[in-house]
Amino acid sequence: MKVFITGGTTGLGWSVAKEYLNEGHDVAICGRDLGKIEDNALTKYEKLKAYKVDVTNREQIISAVNEFSNGKLDLMLACAGRSVGSKTKTPNFEASRDVININVIGVLNTFEAALGNMIQNKSGHLAAIASVAGLVGLPGASSYSASKAAVLKLCESYTLDLKHVNIDVTCIAPGFVDTPLTRKNDHGMPWLMEADVAAKKIKNALDKKKVLFIFPWQMKTLMYFLDRMPRWMYRMFMQMPFANYSK
Numbered sequence: 001m002k003v004f005i006t007g008g009t010t011g012l013g014w015s016v017a018k019e020y021l022n023e024g025h026d027v028a029i030c031g032r033d034l035g036k037i038e039d040n041a042l043t044k045y046e047k048l049k050a051y052k053v054d055v056t057n058r059e060q061i062i063s064a065v066n067e068f069s070n071g072k073l074d075l076m077l078a079c080a081g082r083s084v085g086s087k088t089k090t091p092n093f094e095a096s097r098d099v100i101n102i103n104v105i106g107v108l109n110t111f112e113a114a115l116g117n118m119i120q121n122k123s124g125h126l127a128a129i130a131s132v133a134g135l136v137g138l139p140g141a142s143s144y145s146a147s148k149a150a151v152l153k154l155c156e157s158y159t160l161d162l163k164h165v166n167i168d169v170t171c172i173a174p175g176f177v178d179t180p181l182t183r184k185n186d187h188g189m190p191w192l193m194e195a196d197v198a199a200k201k202i203k204n205a206l207d208k209k210k211v212l213f214i215f216p217w218q219m220k221t222l223m224y225f226l227d228r229m230p231r232w233m234y235r236m237f238m239q240m241p242f243a244n245y246s247k
């Protein structure tokens with residue numbers, strides 16, 4: 001199988017990449033800084049390729065995907081993303097624009113790059129890492145929640161739209177995973193999971209071609225209730241000190 005993972009230079013993307021490499025698949029990862037790749041990874045895994053790509057740059061991602069796929073791509077996982085960093089009540093608009101650009105436009109560019117091949121071949125699998133943060137509007141994380149909600153809905157629509165060309169679509173919505181992204185958080189992270197454990201769960205959901213995979217189950221249950229609460233009740237709950245991290 002040929003698998004392209006954006007943002008696979010570190011964190012969750014790299015852990016998922018190793019799952020596929022260990023099964024003998026051809027894997028490409030990309031990021032803006034290839035220096036983040038684990039030492040010796042490119043010599044240890046001969047089926048690993050790395051591309052210096054900024055996913056907000058449409059030409060860069062299209063060119064890398066075309067070079068790697070050479071006409072056939074089985075799975076595209078859009079994993080590249082960023083969070084807002086510190087959670088503040090007053091929005092940081094500069095960071096917010098970057099978050100939307102990477103997390104939403106980056107996913108669009110990535111899917112466009114993959115679909116060229118896949119539609120022609122009438123086969124393939126598109127997947128993206130959203131977040132449980134996209135299920136509700138979280139305090140202090142407005143642009144991150146909005147960006148991940150966009151990814152969830154983008155995938156939901158693509159699941160319907162791409163069925164006629166035999167393309168599967170999976171959206172993954174993780175809770176907290178221990179990666180460089182979450183290590184910047186200065187608040188509690190309930191049910192924090194190791195990246196390698198999360199990667200196994202993600203790979204399993206991809207193998208099963210699940211349409212939507214939300215994990216861990218404790219976070220999924222909490223989000224189920226938060227999403228379905230009357231909104232006045234949600235606002236009251238999220239104003240409580242233990243639930244509201246924004247400063």
Ligand SMILES: NC(=O)c1ccc[n+]([C@@H]2O[C@H](COP(=O)([O-])OP(=O)(O)OC[C@H]3O[C@@H](n4cnc5c(N)ncnc54)[C@H](OP(=O)(O)O)[C@@H]3O)[C@@H](O)[C@H]2O)c1
Nearest residue numbers: 007009010011012031032033054055080081176177179181
């Ligand atoms: N960790 C969690 O708890 C968690 C929970 C839910 C969802 N997620 C999502 O999972 C994905 C991976 O997150 P992570 O925790 O693994 O974060 P991470 O450790 O910070 O890794 C982010 C990856 O994305 C790449 N990236 C960022 N901006 C990029 C750009 N413009 N172009 C290309 N690559 C870019 C980074 O590489 P470069 O910096 O070299 O570009 C890096 O490889 C993100 O979409 C994140 O929102 C994470």
